[in-house]
Amino acid sequence: MKLIKGTLVALTCAAMLMGCESKKKETSSIDVKDAEVSKNLVLDLSVDKVKNTLGTLKEADSFPRNITKGQKDWNLVGVRDWCSGFWPGVLWYAYELSDDPEIKAGAEKFTAPLKEIAYTPADNHDVGFMVYCSYGNGYRLTGNEEYKTVMLAAADTLATLYNPKVGTILSWPVMVDKIGYNTIIDNMMNLELLFWAAKNGGDKSLYDIADSHAQKSMEHLVRPDYSIYHVALFDEKTGEFTKGITHQGYADESMWARGQGWGIYGFALSYRETGKEEYLDTSIKLADHFIERLPEDGVPYWDFDDPKIPNAPKDASAASLVACGMLELADQVKDNALKVKYTQAAKDLMAKLESKAYFSGDTNQALLLHSTGHLPHNSEIDVPIIYADYYFMEALVRLKKLEDKIAMQ
Template sequence: MNLLKGTFVACLCAATLIGCDSKKKDVTVSSVNETAEIVHTDRIADLSVEKVKTTLAYLTVADSFPRNISQGQKDWNLVGVTDWCSGFWPGVLWYAYELSDDPEIKAGAEKFTAPLKEIAYSPADNHDIGFMVYCSYGNGYRLTGNEEYKTVMLAAADTLATLYNPKVGTILSWPVMVPKIGYNTIIDNMMNLELLFWAAKNGGDKSLYDLADSHAEKSMQYLVRPDYSIYHVALFDEKTGKFKKGITHQGYADDSMWARGQGWGIYGFAMSYRETGKEAYLDTSIKLADHFLERLPEDGIPYWDFDDPKIPDAPKDASAASLIACGMLELADQVKDKDLKEKYTNAAKSLMEKLESDTYFSGDTNEALLLHSTGHLPNNSEIDVPIIYADYYFMEALLRLEKLEQNIAQN
């Protein structure tokens, strides 16, 4: 993601969750929406920082990271360093520090970032290295300039690159799934390319740029459907590089439109255009965004999958909404046309207005910022619960909107 100011990262894999056993006080953040339907971003940002700092005070083990909150529970369930979501909590802390300049939050961000160093120096067993390291060390380096963070990020990029297959032209997403489904590349993996692009510009091997560009090109060719919805997974013959078929792992069906996957595409291809200048990536992001907006339900928040036959009784996905808000703002940064800038900025603001309402913003309900995310419905996992990456992208979008407002005020 953009190390110059606020764009960042995620993806989906099954993981064993560790229950949080800590004795904590109840979260005491007042209701954010007592009289108005739309909540101002600066107020929500202050409340979010307050909640994050309150939660930080009760999380004492640096190598245990928030993942989700079970129904009827207030506290986060925790996971270890190797869980693909481990980088999001330190990322949330870095964003909270950026919003507040609070030294206690900075100390917490440093504390929870440090254990993730081992990911950079361990053999790669999945593509999520970008999520783990870029959200944590990437934000930390952007905000502090700590040279140790840079060293870890460069090592992490080299580790991620070991999953690249030159015959296929992509990074293998799930090595553990190869015996079951074959060589696989998932749309989530677009987000991890930013670590490679960054490394190529900051002292890493220049070939890392070529790997990332090749992966984006192949993903555009095989994961994006003619109607600009997205396959979750592309399967290839790893010996010949030939595309075999597109399937789903977390969506409703192979040919359905999984909401979060659409978000990875919108954001990932806009970021790839930013890093390469290739118009095809920008055009793809635009068409993915337009298709999303065309299918968005009337209430403005996506269902977990746009083609679930149980709609309107299907679960919503706040994580997709917060991710896509960031993707829309990234896209708005990249397009040249003034009308398109306004279109995608307003789309992001609309998503955030819904997320800032009492329906989705947690308030006193639990330690999370957002309610109603859906992780892996086909696996009956994380359905209609808070999930940490929803909060991560929510915080990123708050920062992006704050900076946008500051730029408007200065001009």
């Protein structure tokens, strides 16, 4: 890869220097970053680590999801797990940053099994996460027409969950009998697949579905103070909104950190695709509310209203997701001061994630530590989770492109 060789030389030198200072202290990527050896060190070592992890994974239909505390290796899940698309997405971003043919081959290998998602009935809204993060990045980088065909089929599959009476995509069909017709804020991210398909040969109704879903989500998931409900419930027959609740947050009225991130990013991309100012305004206000409520150390707790704060778990996945959302928002706002504001907010979050406290270094196969998946169900608490790494890699790509653009001006 282009930057690795020089970085490894710097790494070796820095390790020798720090070894003289403390033989007990292990050299890691963060040690070198703190020594200011190279501004690009985290990027280089992230790509290198992804490649090393790739070499340990043999089955193309088994995907990293989380790492148990005290363990080094990823726990793997199958094709139909909602997180299956994130690992091939990580590989595609690593390939984009390195132009390494081995990483590209790995991305192709782990993308291929997800084809079945596009051609089997949708049992949840996560079709977008599974297919757009994998095939979407692959198509963007290679122009492979087979990838385009799969994505168009996946968009049609996702659209089968749309209820025109309600005006949204049903998120969890399996939960209807328990809680009723439901739409969750996470689903905002899956609209990108529908918007893309409508522009690239798919039925134009896919645009209308995505737009309607964004509109209804804005009306019912966004609270007056610009925090977000995790779940909106509707009367399936009348389409009437009944109430907002949580599933993964602390309480129905609390501010679940990752949910706020889905909203910031989701409404920014909905503005990008529709040009509707209300979506941009919503993203701005969600972002401002997130920034205002950040704790002093700059990293969100899993839920901003957990009464156990400051002894509550942090969520690196929310931080990496919001970094990407802030960068998307910075791309969309017209005012230069706002561009600077949201770009800096993203950089601040990334700086925290690149610190000793959050960057994994040699701890395990992940890039980031300290994510929280589903605390109310006692699941994935304070552990590495693959979607944290995915959005971390996306943010690295976005920031590198931004820096390259500035350098050319």
